[in-house]
Amino acid sequence: MPTVQIPTPLRPHAGGLDVVEAEGATVGAVLEAVVSKHPALRERLFEGGELRRFVNVYVNNEDIRFLEDLETPVGERDEISIIPAIAGG
Amino acid sequence: MPFADDGRDPLERYSRQMRFGPLGEEGQRRLRSSRVTICGCGALGTVLANHLVRAGVGFVRVVDRDFIETHNLQRQILFDEEDVASNLPKAEAAARKLRAINSEVVVEAVVADIDHTNILELVSDVDLILDGTDNFETRYLINDAAVKLGKPWIFGGVIGSEGQTMTIRPGLTPCLRCVIETSPPPGMTPTCETAGVLGPAVAVVASFEAVEAIKLLAGKLEALNTELIMIDVWDWAFRRLKIAALKDRVDCPTCKHRTFEWLDGKQGSHTTTLCGRNAVQVAAPRGHRLDFAELAARLSGAGEVRHNAFMLRFAADGYEFTVFPDGRAIIKGTNDVAKARTLYAQYVGN
Ligand SMILES: [Zn+2]
Numbered sequence: 001m002p003t004v005q006i007p008t009p010l011r012p013h014a015g016g017l018d019v020v021e022a023e024g025a026t027v028g029a030v031l032e033a034v035v036s037k038h039p040a041l042r043e044r045l046f047e048g049g050e051l052r053r054f055v056n057v058y059v060n061n062e063d064i065r066f067l068e069d070l071e072t073p074v075g076e077r078d079e080i081s082i083i084p085a086i087a088g089g
Numbered sequence: 090m091p092f093a094d095d096g097r098d099p100l101e102r103y104s105r106q107m108r109f110g111p112l113g114e115e116g117q118r119r120l121r122s123s124r125v126t127i128c129g130c131g132a133l134g135t136v137l138a139n140h141l142v143r144a145g146v147g148f149v150r151v152v153d154r155d156f157i158e159t160h161n162l163q164r165q166i167l168f169d170e171e172d173v174a175s176n177l178p179k180a181e182a183a184a185r186k187l188r189a190i191n192s193e194v195v196v197e198a199v200v201a202d203i204d205h206t207n208i209l210e211l212v213s214d215v216d217l218i219l220d221g222t223d224n225f226e227t228r229y230l231i232n233d234a235a236v237k238l239g240k241p242w243i244f245g246g247v248i249g250s251e252g253q254t255m256t257i258r259p260g261l262t263p264c265l266r267c268v269i270e271t272s273p274p275p276g277m278t279p280t281c282e283t284a285g286v287l288g289p290a291v292a293v294v295a296s297f298e299a300v301e302a303i304k305l306l307a308g309k310l311e312a313l314n315t316e317l318i319m320i321d322v323w324d325w326a327f328r329r330l331k332i333a334a335l336k337d338r339v340d341c342p343t344c345k346h347r348t349f350e351w352l353d354g355k356q357g358s359h360t361t362t363l364c365g366r367n368a369v370q371v372a373a374p375r376g377h378r379l380d381f382a383e384l385a386a387r388l389s390g391a392g393e394v395r396h397n398a399f400m401l402r403f404a405a406d407g408y409e410f411t412v413f414p415d416g417r418a419i420i421k422g423t424n425d426v427a428k429a430r431t432l433y434a435q436y437v438g439n
Contacts, residue, residue: 008249009279018424044277054273062331066338083319083330085269086246086253087438088281089133089223089291 001029002074005081013040027059027080028070045082056083099193103145116307117145120416123306124215126146128203128231130179131155132286133245134221135167136295137302141219142187144303148195150186152211153179154202154427162290202427205354208234217305218242219298223281224434225272226357226373232257232265233352236344241305245298248279250287250352254296254312255332256301263335264344268317272439274377276414282435283387290322293365358439360426369422370430373439380416388436408432 001021006014014020015038022037024030035042045055057064058081064072074080100107100117107117123146127134130153138151157165157172157179172182179348184198201207203222212218212234220243222228228244235242236259244265245254257264272278278318297318304312342348350356358373381396385403388394392405403410408422410432418437420429433439 008251009284053271054269056269058330061329063335066334081328081330083317085225085272085278085279086251087223087225087272088247088248088284088286089129089131089221089246089294 001076002078002080004030005079005082007082007084009084010041010044010082013044014038025073026070027057027064027072027074030071030074030080031057054085056085057081058083102191102193105142110243110290111309111312112303112307116303116309120145120303121147123217123248124150125217125219125302125306126150126152126212126215127219127221128152128211128227129221129223130167131161131223132164132281132288132291133223133295133298134179134219135165135183136292137219137221137299138187139166139190139255140299140301142191142194142196142295143190144299146194146302146306148197148215150197150199150211150215151180151183151187152199152201153183153205154200155179155431157182158205161263164286164291166288166292176300194398197267202430203230205352205357208352209238212240213238216240217301217302220244220246221295224439225269226351226434226439228265229272230357232343233349235259236264236347237349237352242300243301243305245294247286247291247294248281249284250290251319251321251326252290253317253319254294254297254301254314255317256305257398258313262315262337263332263339264341267335267339267341268332270339274379277380277383278438279387280435280438282391283438289324290320291327293322302357358433359430359431362424362426364421366421367424368419369423369426371418371429373416373418373419373433373437377416379416381411381412381414384412384437391436403436405436410436412437 004020020034022030022033024033093200103117107114127137130151154369156212167183167186180198180200184196187196203423239259241258243256315333317332319328358371362369381401385394385396388403394403401412412418
């Protein structure tokens, strides 16, 4: 199953998990399965079916914006990461 | 020229660094004739300044709006208890220490709040801009200035045990906005004040930034980082996210359309001193309503929080914050606009 890496600030909304496994053939389908399991994540990731503008998603270290966005196909071993913008310093 | 009279080779103090093959003597000479501005002299900024002054970068300008407080000492490596007692601005205390470390380097301290009115002046006479700030508002402003002037800059951010960095060369790499189109709205992103930060995490990220600076200034361009680096020192995680292809794919308002919203003062916060009230209003329009429950949860570790549908009240460090759903805040306990902006970035986040 594809895995989704949950960044630290979102873990409290994903039952404290750092990795969630979910079924799906595309990035969009996998993320939809993840937010169904962890409903508190939905509004943090999506706004009207679209990813929020400040949410950056990578598949195997590549930004989905230069793959096929939410339509990017994923297989069993693919790793999806939600990458937060880190503000501090 | 402090070493000119004693007949010693002025490059001798850098011998161990010059023996590092990829840098060499020629690289060292280029460092010596280079100029940088470090924006922000807190955790990242002090580590950056320390490395670059020791490495022999010819001119280092440090810009910061804050004074040193005891809780800075855990991670802001150029400061000590005496600096706190003397009530020195960070930029000035850092400059004194840096000159003592390497008297050959010209160190300029600027005590100022970096905003759209002064940034071009602070960066136009240097070869490289370094990010030692703690908020995205200033980073997008640096990005605007860097893209406009065609100057490289190095982004770095840290929170908790994790951080990220990327090296931006306008025209050659994606800019900050190509990669991070917008930052999370205030209250939705942790800050060092709400989520904490480890000194070693800052040191690791700033050290990566410093190595990139050395490569860039020494002309070793082929060795530069072209990815978004993510590091977690607690989990031993190191990731390299491929971003190079974003440069031509993203319809970036900044580097493609050359609209500079932060530099033009159209984006970013506006502050007003509330006369006679010992308070400052910070307006940070984001076109997004704050989630008070989320902000309250985030702030609960840092002080006392209460909220209803109309406002959130929060007290910490002797200041009282009243935050409104549109992101506007009134910070009581200071008349100092720069201090208020700092507190806003620290607790509400931007
Ligand atoms: Zn761009």
